[in-house]
Amino acid sequence: MIKTWNVHRTHLLILLALSLASIARGQNFGVHSDWSWDQTTGYVYVHAQTWADYSFSYYYNLYAQTQVYTGSAWVCTQGNWGTPTANVTCSTYVATGCAGPPSLTLTTFHEVAPTYYLPGHGYSDAYGVSLIRQSPYSASTQSWPSPGYAQYIGSPVAFSTGTQQNQGSTCFSRPTEETSYYNSWGTQGYTLAGVFAMSLAGKQNYYNMLVQESFSNFTDLCYLPGSPYSPLSSPIPSPPWTVSANQYAYDNIGMRNDQAGWIRYYQEAERTCGWNVLQSMSIYMDNQWQTYQSHWSAFQLTGYPNNPSANRVGAYRDTASGWIYWQ
């Protein structure tokens, strides 16, 4: 089930009112950021802004920067300078098809930097308003102490702040594909079955997740009315596999050793036949099993009563297959 994800929008507004007797107009600046994620396209949209009123911006440059952490990488790392506002927008693909939003962390940075340069003194504040000297920022009052006098600064960064927002849910992206590889013919207890390896591909790492199989549409194509062997029943699913790597498990497709008589009987009956079954693979995510692929698995035997050395058995899993001579 795909949950509807409401656009997440967060505003962070910091207002700083500077009460300066020598400046009649308001001297305000603030920061703002918002973002959203589209589960259909898988894109995250980010916007950050640093703003100031005209008088303030006249003497200061503004900067806004965004970056989003997906859990494995930083994306949307972009920044812009601007006057009287600095804006930065970014959109980029992160994940789709999830039952919830991606696990994302948005971090924005906002700077206010003085632009007046006093020769011999570096950057300074002509109005005696420095956001540098007075520090630190008071998180409890969301304000800075009253500004003091201009002074030399070694860095153009006069003021910066950051905001951080987290999307609380975890994103699950079902595997887009499971690929089967014929590994070998079975040994020991599985000498009548092909051994297949499976690998998962998708938008995320499936490490430690559970994968299980289910079966439908099983058909015993060897059965002949009157045969002493009853029509075979469908496989019973194995217990779930725990994904240890993207190539996560081995699957035996074929017959058990105790069924050698069944194979030999139909080989002696000069048959080319077997069974096939629709094997559906599911992964446990977002508190439920979600099917990500169905494919046919099959077993085949070929019998030549007058030339038994040519008898074969083979196994299929999806598009992969393997066989041996067996009599």
Add this chain to the structure above:
Amino acid sequence: MRQPGSTIWDVIRNAVAAIIAVGAVTSPAALAQSGSAQTITSPRPLADAADLLQKEYLKPVTYEDPVWIWPGDLATRDNAQNARWTLFPKNRSFAVPAEANAAQTPALNPALIAAVVQAYEGQNDAPTFLVTASGLGVHIVPAQVHDAGGQLVAAANALDVQVAIPIAQRTVTQHFQAICDGVSASTGTPLRFNAAGVGPFWLDRLFVSGQAAQQLSFSWGASGVTARAALVELMTRSATALSWRLFCQPSTTAQDRFCVLNVLPVR
């Protein structure tokens, strides 16, 4: 991966693809429904009736073949020139009594199965069958069969023989195999075991679920009882209701005759 240059395998692969595309389903018996009664036509119509009733009532109804000897009971499959196994029980038909369903007869009981067998025998010649009951379910067992000359004689049923299975730790398959080995030794006609399903630990997973099936072995044995009673006792240990079909392969030569104990879940 796929073996290169294998023309025979290509043929097999294409055959599988064609079968999948068509969605072919092998039907064990031809069923025809007229009014409220079904007519079954197959080499073993009573076995197919047992399948129907098991599915209807979800209770075990077992079936056992006689050892087929008389040519008059047999038919030949001649479309495989080199095949070893060309003889099968000939097709027979009978109309299943209309009351053989849960709507008209809510509970499965030996009387209902006896009525089905009586209907079969009323519409066919020998072999004839008996109906017995056990703690597992209801059993359809051969009563009279044709001997080699076509004369009716009392059936010598494989599962009527006494077995002595030493108590030992075995897997589920090994326990069933031990019963079959005991029967084979007593009758001289091989009784093969077939857990009639696909996949590793298929039978074990009918006995217990989950990972435990892969390590399942337990101590069991039987002595002084018939093979049928031993089967009943063993099957009652399963978490899933089990049933059996004992089918026999005819042959013109006695040494080629064998029977198969097919064990399958009730569903």
